[in-house]
Amino acid sequence: MRGSLWQLGQSITCHPAQADKKAVARRYFASEADQKKTVLYDFHVANGGKMVPFAGWSMPIQYKDSIMDSTVNCGQNGGLFDVSHMCGLSLKGKDCFPFLEKLVMLLALPLEQELLTVFTNEKGGAIDDSVITKVKDDHIYLVVNAGCRDKDLAHIEEHMKAFKAKGWDVSWHIHDERSLPALQCPLGAPVLQHLTKDDLSKLYFGEFRILDINGATCFLTRTGYTGEDGFEISVPSEHAVDLAKAILEKSEGKVRLTGLGARDSLRLEAGLCLYGNDMEQQKSPVEAGLTWAIGKRGRAEGGFLGAECLSHGSASSDDEYRSSRNIAISLFRQYRNVIDHGGGDNLKEFISAGVNAYALGCTDEGL
Numbered sequence: 001m002r003g004s005l006w007q008l009g010q011s012i013t014c015h016p017a018q019a020d021k022k023a024v025a026r027r028y029f030a031s032e033a034d035q036k037k038t039v040l041y042d043f044h045v046a047n048g049g050k051m052v053p054f055a056g057w058s059m060p061i062q063y064k065d066s067i068m069d070s071t072v073n074c075g076q077n078g079g080l081f082d083v084s085h086m087c088g089l090s091l092k093g094k095d096c097f098p099f100l101e102k103l104v105m106l107l108a109l110p111l112e113q114e115l116l117t118v119f120t121n122e123k124g125g126a127i128d129d130s131v132i133t134k135v136k137d138d139h140i141y142l143v144v145n146a147g148c149r150d151k152d153l154a155h156i157e158e159h160m161k162a163f164k165a166k167g168w169d170v171s172w173h174i175h176d177e178r179s180l181p182a183l184q185c186p187l188g189a190p191v192l193q194h195l196t197k198d199d200l201s202k203l204y205f206g207e208f209r210i211l212d213i214n215g216a217t218c219f220l221t222r223t224g225y226t227g228e229d230g231f232e233i234s235v236p237s238e239h240a241v242d243l244a245k246a247i248l249e250k251s252e253g254k255v256r257l258t259g260l261g262a263r264d265s266l267r268l269e270a271g272l273c274l275y276g277n278d279m280e281q282q283k284s285p286v287e288a289g290l291t292w293a294i295g296k297r298g299r300a301e302g303g304f305l306g307a308e309c310l311s312h313g314s315a316s317s318d319d320e321y322r323s324s325r326n327i328a329i330s331l332f333r334q335y336r337n338v339i340d341h342g343g344g345d346n347l348k349e350f351i352s353a354g355v356n357a358y359a360l361g362c363t364d365e366g367l
Contacts (some may be wrong), residue, residue: 046204050330056147059130059259067262070256070258074266078183080184081259085264087175088138088219089143090151099168103120104119113208115131115132118285119152126275126281128275129273183245183255192213216235220234237247
């Protein structure tokens with residue numbers, strides 16, 4: 001989960017100067033009427049979800065418990081997230097994989113296996129990061145970020161038209177008919193096993209299956225962007241609420257609905273990249289420490305957009321050092337002013353990621 005949640009966290013946890021408050025409100029807290037809603041919206045509200053605008057959607061940042069409690073519970077028991085705002089799509093046709101290789105720095109991709117990759121532009125910058133799965137030789141399933149949806153789809157469509165004009169067999173389908181709950185937790189497999197006849201112990205991390213869960217045909221991937229074991233479940237939207245209720249019921253209260261605030265703190269603690277922070281269109285995936293995501297053939301031959309602008313050679317010790325500290329740098333991205341609310345004086349400047357390291361016991365009171 002990558003994108004402007006980090007910026008939203010900045011606006012919530014840091015106190016801007018008085019002149020900036022209206023601008024922050026306009027940017028991050030737009031009218032509720034302007035926001036799209038997932039199928040689970042009413043379910044979130046009924047269960048105490050605190051809804052906030054995020055990437056054009058009204059999403060739960062937390063529920064009745066605190067973000068700290070949700071973060072800790074996800075690591076100890078489980079969290080059920082709604083990431084249906086993200087965009088799932090399928091590429092199909094005998095040339096779908098060769099087509100995709102022209103757009104992303106793709107590793108060799110076995111059947112029913114997912115990998116993280118990056119859409120690059122002509123200058124080697126990162127358009128977006130994405131998780132990609134080869135369902136079959138003629139079917140690729142991928143998920144892109146909500147905040148990057150429009151530019152990603154426009155980019156794919158532009159190149160697809162050019163490739164199809166050359167006689168390539170590739171088409172696409174955007175899965176707006178599906179929702180995407182994510183069950184992230186140590187209890188994920190035993191809880192979900194109650195809802196399917198397939199043996200989930202045979203589904204290893206990063207693997208993908210199409211199977212029946214709670215009476216619905218789902219795309220199931222053993223993955224997640226929190227650092228915890230878990231599953232992302234692409235389910236037909238008409239079955240999403242029933243699936244969420246069934247997961248919570250089968251967990252006997254141990255798995256809780258969990259918001260994007262805890263998801264971001266878990267992502268940060270796991271050292272996972274955040275688009276718009278660790279990578280962006282003016283910053284290459286190599287600079288973001290994602291050289292490992294370039295396959296051997298891509299390093300040797302290039303072939304994807306911007307390949308000639310990237311250095312694919314073995315990283316020097318300095319390069320490795322820079323890559324290893326990228327996530328640490330991302331914690332300290334922007335300066336903020338600390339305001340004395342009593343006198344209004346600017347006490348000092350500090351730098352913050354907008355979230356707290358809950359696994360280290362840091363709380364809001366520690367700021």
